[in-house]
Amino acid sequence: MSTKAIANWTSSLTYSSLPLPIIQSAIQSFYNWTGCTAGGSAHPATTIARNALTPFFGAATSTLLGCEHRTTDAQHAALLNGIASHVHDYDDTHLETIIHPTGPVAAALLSIAETLQRPVSGEEFITALVAGIEVECKCGLAVWPSHYDVGWHITSTTGSIGAAVAVSKLLGLSPDQIAHAIGIAATQVTGLREMFGSHTKSFHPGRAAQNGLIAAILASNGYTSSLEALEAKRGWVNVVSDDNKLQNLVASLGKEGFWEIEKNSFKPFPCGIVIHPVIDGCIQLHSRLDGSGKRCQDITDVQLTVHPLVLELTGKTKPRDGLEAKFSVYHGAAIGLLLGKAIPGQYEDAVVTDTEVISLRDKIHATADEKCRPDECHIVINFASADGVPASIVKHVDHAVGSVHCPMSDNQLTEKFMDQCVPVLGLERARSASEWCWALDRHKDICEIKDVF
Template sequence: MATHHLASWAHNLLYSDLPQDVVRAAIKTFYNWAGCAVGGSDHPAATIARSTLTPFFGQPTASLLGTSYSVDAQHAALLNGIASHVHDYDDTHLDTIIHPAGPVASALLAVAQWKGGFSGKEFLLALIVGIEAECKLGLSVWPEHYDVGWHITSTTGSIGAAVAVSKLLGLSIQQTSHAIGIAATQVTGLREMFGAHTKSFHPGRAAQNGLMAAIMAQGGYTSSLQALEAKRGWANVIGATKPDVQANMDKWLGIAQETHGVGLPVGAATGRWEILRNSFKPFPCGIVIHPVIDACSRLHVELEARGLAVGDIQSVHATVHPLVLELTGKAKPRDGLEGKFSFYHGGAIGLLYGKGTPAQYEDAVVQDPEVIATRDRIRGTADSSLAADEARVVLTMNDGEVLQSHVLHAVGSLEVPMGDEALEAKFIDQCSSVLGDGVHAASQACWAIVEAEDVASISKALCTC
């Protein structure tokens, strides 16, 4: 029932059913994803994947963003997905910490280029459908599924990408159900890979899996039509530690719920749109570190105003939500990727630089003696009474003076979201070194996606060809 319900909803949803705030959220999601994909295109994880897979590339029908390369659609989905996630700068659904756009947008843009002729509105509708699917499914198995060790972005992302591509290609309800099944059986992503290149492989592979699932279903390939809900189906297998997983999935997919309740929107009824709970990162690292960086960046400003330096600090004490220490407790990160999972490094760059951009997560910065010395002065205490986006940081100076910063809601949270200007500054910062003088044209093209007659045309602005 759940598989059919999701496929029916996705098939029947019209662009005219979308509230304007949902459309605007989708535009911002695409804009942020495009900047992250271009910005990550020259990272070793992206370049190694591209060079090693070159012998397997097929007919060049889709672009690798931020480069002059074109490859087949499957590999474009994989490689753009890797690039979009490698800096850990992409969007985050705060209720599940899924990064929704990576799998879905990477698959959709590859298909849009390969097939051609899809308008911006058609693309955005498919993007919304895919994001809603993966986030609703994520909610149905959260948090046990994540806690046991699955990377929820990719385990749900394959299905989200399959639903999105099915929508873009106009698959029937039954074909979409088969696509969901083909994607559901391709479960990808272990949290053990965090801090390594393979973490970014997860959303790329999910995009590739979902694209393949939809294309195979379109051609008549079958799967179980109860892939999500069956006893040995997706939810019960990967969500096995949650005793009420079936009821929870029914709840979030809106089965046996009123159309105005928590379930997926049907027709003009909105339900709860998960894309409106999507957020954008001001810092390229694990999102639970953001409150510490925010607090330390504020203290950086105060130190400068008082004529003090980081070297004048005797000790730093951060009180944080327990997840911060659990997920990002790497006290001695060895490189930039490990630094993204170190709240100690996040605090150090906040104090030293007053900001956190990809430049502060370069290997040379993580290994810099001054950064290491600052990290070594930071101690953390978990406090379950704090919210996940809250932190308290106390500096004790060498002369005994105490400076404090309390961040109730970190920048980038739903309460303190990044505005369009901040998103644009982030886009320009990431993409300028890659696109050069074309960066502003690329920014404008992405903002104007809803007006595009053929989304494939936007890809040209995001490439160096």
């Protein structure tokens, strides 16, 4: 009875039972999410969705982060904040499953918190956030890797379940009601990997947030589902994958050493995380080139050795725009070498179609090696030489920045937050928002967020 076991664990979870490192991980995850959401609020994918759906907005209760003084109904806020949080592909990643866990959960949780006729403390919010992320990632691990390999976007297919659990926790639902919410969420399977590189990829976590929110609200009003929605023969796990490791994973919920949120990682670059070792190495090589007197124009070819997932997920050799470039290891390497940085500005369409970037991109070749870890790569740059003697520079990245072994510091996360938020909020509001989010656990009412974003 895995579904019921999850429901019972969720119902009994308390803030006082959360270890300090878990609370700190939750604050970091929420902080990173708010920056990504505000930063993505003006992206065309977000604005198109917002403008298209405005005629259907209901009572304005919930904040759209990054849209000054803009509110909408909870369902649409969950959807639109979820889209905004993922559109730059800059949000957090649970590396074992490649789930972006906070987006669906936080988008649903914040939108419903603002509708309640009572204060929601930071401690209460964190407890619900942790519950949702833990269940979301355990479900992902239960179906990994066959679920992802066949073509499901695991962030959204598990995200609706995580969102339903989090909202159920915040609403104080009974174990049976939480189990029904899980079932209502699980039946709303959303997200195909075919959509990567289009606006629809960011729609996935937004829709998952909306679906999970609806599931919890329906369950709170007596709507029923199967109480074995996850584990039954024709339940979620067995329908969406050839793997089924759910029972043991559920038994590990809340156990020391088995917290999934503690494994969360944060992206220094706004693209598929499997590209990060290459970008990290190429940015370091950019500095070496500057010091050596060599120029990118003198490069004859660049040879990358990468984990097999890099070519499977990010093998686009000729991306047509910024969204496709997020799935091009060749573009990532080119901007790292040529520009020495990779923030959202390097994924604008104008950069992707720049002739100098294209020229270097066409000289880059990648080879998959099963011995290469996901956070590792090997780079060899070959140059033309005036005296006819070949020259090369080699760089090996053992653990990319942003990985579990080389995590971003709070100072780096703050720099990332400000880089995204200042263009949207202005310097002073961005500073206030940053300070407010870092103090999440000390707030008496999470709804104060509308005053800072």
